[in-house]
Amino acid sequence: MQIHRFPLSRSIAVLLTAALAAAASLAVAQSRTDIHRDAATRNVGNDPFMMQYARAFYCNLADDNNRIVIESRGWNNTTGTGPNAEYRIPATQIFDDVWFVGNHYVGQYLIKTADGLVQVDAGNTANEVATFNFPAMQALGLSPTYPLRAVLLTHGHRDHDGGAAWLRTNLGAEIFLGSADASNKPYAPTGIDSTDLSMRQMSIGGKNFWILPTPGHTAGSTSSVVEVMDHGKPVRVLTNGGQSMSSNSIPAVASYLDSIERTYAMVKALNVEGVMTPHIYWDGEGEKMREILAKGRTVPSQHVYGHESVVRQMVIARECSAAWLSRLDATTVLPVWRYNTLEFQHASPLPTRFSVKASNGWGPLAHQAVTFEHEASGASCVATTDASGVATCASGFGPFRPGIDKVNVRFAGASTNDFVDLPATASAVVGNGCSDLAAARSAIGAREGQPRYVARLDADGNGVIDVRDVASMSRLMASGTRCN
Numbered sequence: 481m482q483i484h485r486f487p488l489s490r491s492i493a494v495l496l497t498a499a500l501a502a503a504a505s506l507a508v509a510q511s512r513t514d515i516h517r518d519a520a521t522r523n524v525g526n527d528p529f530m531m532q533y534a535r536a537f538y539c540n541l542a543d544d545n546n547r548i549v550i551e552s553r554g555w556n557n558t559t560g561t562g563p564n565a566e567y568r569i570p571a572t573q574i575f576d577d578v579w580f581v582g583n584h585y586v587g588q589y590l591i592k593t594a595d596g597l598v599q600v601d602a603g604n605t606a607n608e609v610a611t612f613n614f615p616a617m618q619a620l621g622l623s624p625t626y627p628l629r630a631v632l633l634t635h636g637h638r639d640h641d642g643g644a645a646w647l648r649t650n651l652g653a654e655i656f657l658g659s660a661d662a663s664n665k666p667y668a669p670t671g672i673d674s675t676d677l678s679m680r681q682m683s684i685g686g687k688n689f690w691i692l693p694t695p696g697h698t699a700g701s702t703s704s705v706v707e708v709m710d711h712g713k714p715v716r717v718l719t720n721g722g723q724s725m726s727s728n729s730i731p732a733v734a735s736y737l738d739s740i741e742r743t744y745a746m747v748k749a750l751n752v753e754g755v756m757t758p759h760i761y762w763d764g765e766g767e768k769m770r771e772i773l774a775k776g777r778t779v780p781s782q783h784v785y786g787h788e789s790v791v792r793q794m795v796i797a798r799e800c801s802a803a804w805l806s807r808l809d810a811t812t813v814l815p816v817w818r819y820n821t822l823e824f825q826h827a828s829p830l831p832t833r834f835s836v837k838a839s840n841g842w843g844p845l846a847h848q849a850v851t852f853e854h855e856a857s858g859a860s861c862v863a864t865t866d867a868s869g870v871a872t873c874a875s876g877f878g879p880f881r882p883g884i885d886k887v888n889v890r891f892a893g894a895s896t897n898d899f900v901d902l903p904a905t906a907s908a909v910v911g912n913g914c915s916d917l918a919a920a921r922s923a924i925g926a927r928e929g930q931p932r933y934v935a936r937l938d939a940d941g942n943g944v945i946d947v948r949d950v951a952s953m954s955r956l957m958a959s960g961t962r963c964n
């Protein structure tokens with residue numbers, strides 16, 4: 481007899497996984513490791529790309545899935561020849577003033593400044609930078625008056641600093657490296673004080689970098705943010721220095737966790753929107769690079785992930801490091817970080833009605849204060865979320881002008897022993913409700929999970945957009961509003 485095997489459909493597989501997880505949690509209490517791994521997943525939201533890359537790679541150890549990192553080391557082609565030559569990436573423009581050169585395992589970023597080049601990281605070997613980076617620099621105008629001013633090393637491992645001595649000797653570049661990684665290096669690095677954990681601005685090769693020492697992967701790992709230009713628009717991008725955690729050192733993993741929390745704060749404070757990762761397989765930039773090579777750079781660049789996406793990555797990384805730390809050290813008990821979102825609800829903001837839903841990967845965020853603010857005047861209104869996470873200001877605030885006035889809403893964050901609920905914001909221009917009303921009308925019958933279903937239009941939250949949602953929306957709209 482022949483047995484036919486059919487792959488489980490994705491949704492059935494997801495349901496089964498959820499059911500098994502629920503059964504397991506009934507049988508035995510979840511370990512701290514499992515709680516944080518689960519939190520990393522919940523913080524992804526509904527982004528398959530982030531699930532496949534940042535979630536999988538930051539959690540590689542806690543998931544017992546380190547093979548994905550080991551496998552990627554096979555892509556570290558430094559010569560352009562041999563069986564894995566296809567992993568080599570030619571110098572490729574990713575921003576107006578930034579080029580990537582390297583391979584699918586590890587690469588470098590060449591930044592053009594007014595008075596010379598700056599490179600982030602230095603390749604695996606002298607031969608590699610002489611063969612690939614040097615010609616790329618020449619193509620970008622390298623000359624005695626337009627030199628390679630500086631190299632900023634993310635840390636002192638060989639796959640990041642192997643070509644540093646060649647770049648110093650042959651091109652005269654100043655090499656910056658976290659001081660804790662700097663001993664016995666043959667290229668006389670300029671130390672970045674690894675014991676000073678504060679974020680500061682530093683001029684490197686005449687270019688401003690925000691520098692944040694992030695010990696963990698190595699003691700001298702350094703992360704940075706730099707402002708580059710994307711189709712004429714300034715955008716700030718993060719280089720996370722040293723992404724993988726130590727597999728067995730509790731102090732190193734504890735220090736990595738602390739570094740990730742500080743990197744989260746830096747990303748928030750500087751409104752970082754993009755990434756320039758040395759190991760491009762880690763957060764999916766390798767896939768973006770293939771797209772750039774095949775179809776060119778998009779507007780915005782593929783390396784612009786969006787601010788909320790970069791923030792989410794850091795929250796995922798934080799939960800993955802908490803998962804791994806609690807595996808190594810069973811006495812570790814840390815609260816779970818929850819990434820929160822605020823979403824204006826059905827037709828809001830209207831001239832006199834402001835309604836927002838706060839939620840996270842665990843469900844609605846209930847009983848929390850949110851503050852609505854009229855941007856132009858600073859007038860504000862505080863409301864508390866109900867059991868379904870919805871907070872509404874409907875009197876004494878406004879009226880504001882549709883199409884003109886902007887309303888910002890923010891949740892300041894909260895914490896308990898179990899959770900750190902991260903702050904969230906949202907902004908919208910006041911409307912008259914007509915576009916939401918039209919959208920709800922055209923989506924009648926759409927159920928949760930279907931493409932036409934939009935949660936914010938589902939006024940009663942019953943999982944289907946129906947005539948009652950349309951009716952309640954038109955009741956909320958100012959009387960006399962005429963929609964075309």
Ligand SMILES: [Zn+2]
Pocket residue numbers: 635637697722
């Ligand atoms: Zn390393």
